[in-house]
């Protein structure tokens with residue numbers, strides 16, 4: 001996206017709840033971005049030469065630095081993203097845990113030593129840092145998406161060039177400062193915000209010394225970047241769009257399912273790729289589920305998150321208008337607003353009332369699109385196979401959620417879902433120790449857990465003569 005709020009080489013960062021400017025960052029040109037690769041390459045050579053134990057200790061110091069700065073980071077996220085204070089605090093905790101996890105992984109790089117079947121050769125398998133890595137992060141988790149990439153990259157011995165979303169560059173800069181204080185040398189972590197993402201990223205991807213791209217964002221931009229990376233066969237990790245089904249069976253504990261639905265739908269005001277996007281509820285429990293879910297939705301307090309609201313604005317007025325359009329067209333197709341929270345009188349157009357839609361036809365546009373906002377469309381089901389076919393219909397398969405009375409029933413459904421992650425009787429799947437990622441057009445590769453660090457390494461094997 002090309003941003004209009006630029007001035008004298010700076011980019012204004014706006015608070016979506018108030019419209020106020022909360023800060024300014026340098027607006028990088030292509031030439032400035034290209035010049036950063038020199039420092040990134042020098043940083044890489046110095047950083048890869050450090051011991052795993054040293055990298056682990058620096059990441060531990062960064063984890064402690066994140067903790068020490070937790071309130072400052074929380075307030076920064078609230079100001080530039082507009083999520084609730086509770087969500088922002090949870091994000092800071094989630095984000096810092098990536099540094100702790102990868103401090104622990106840094107000293108556990110896997111390898112192998114095997115005898116070739118012929119007997120005359122030993123295969124020695126080692127892993128090495130991939131090199132200078134470009135990281136592109138979205139605005140919806142400005143801290144966690146940065147640390148989920150920086151943590152494993154640094155643990156592996158890579159240097160990074162981070163392009164944060166233009167809406168939320170302040171949190172990324174604050175994290176870079178914490179890393180510097182923790183002992184990360186110059187050139188190893190560099191952040192470049194820009195009013196033209198493609199200009200900066202193209203300058204980096206054109207440089208032979210850049211060996212890796214790790215991207216989180218929309219599937220459309222992911223596709224373009226994959227095409228660009230094909231030019232030089234750059235190693236890529238892609239975390240793209242989601243369209244998560246949330247399935248409730250007839251035997252489910254409905255109170256637990258409603259609790260999970262609130263988390264899966266309203267964490268971050270629905271602005272998460274993992275957000276429940278479509279609720280498939282068995283006809284036998286539809287009434288109880290919608291009544292209880294509707295009551296919880298109607299009770300949400302919408303307003304300025306800095307004043308303690310549960311739900312803030314969505315990221316921009318444009319995003320809000322698109323979501324309003326989806327709701328309106330769903331109503332034209334027969335959906336009904338079954339419950340809705342109140343909007344404050346002075347709400348700017350970026351605020352949306354959390355809404356429960358029932359009677360949504362199975363072919364409605366709102367079920368095909370990633371809503372990315374506080375709207376919950378519910379579809380009733382009776383036939384399991386038909387419901388699973390609907391659940392698997394989108395071209396993306398990131399997260400899914402299943403609530404069933406018997407764990408075995410839930411797991412049997414989960415195994416049939418085309419999704420990289422399934423919450424089984426849980427409304428959240430995100431965990432720094434677990435592999436986060438999707439199937440089909442939801443992405444390539446995994447972040448988090450041991451998998452996350454592998455993405456920043458290359459395998460080398462030594463074929464050793466043993467005769």
Ligand SMILES: NC(=O)C1=CN([C@@H]2O[C@H](COP(=O)(O)OP(=O)(O)OC[C@H]3O[C@@H](n4cnc5c(N)ncnc54)[C@H](OP(=O)(O)O)[C@@H]3O)[C@@H](O)[C@H]2O)C=CC1
Nearest residue numbers: 001137138164165166197198201217218221240241273372
């Ligand atoms: N899977 C996920 O986690 C996310 C999914 N989305 C989905 O995408 C929709 C649109 O959100 P949006 O923020 O526009 O997501 P984008 O995919 O456009 O942006 C994500 C990141 O990519 C950058 N970017 C955008 N275009 C390019 C490009 N051509 N080359 C290199 N980098 C680029 C952005 O920079 P800049 O901000 O400067 O444009 C940002 O840092 C959302 O409504 C949602 O449906 C959005 C965010 C996260």
Ligand SMILES: O=C(O)CCCC(=O)O
Nearest residue numbers: 140141271272273274430
């Ligand atoms: O929505 C996203 O951008 C992915 C992050 C969500 C999470 O880690 O829970």
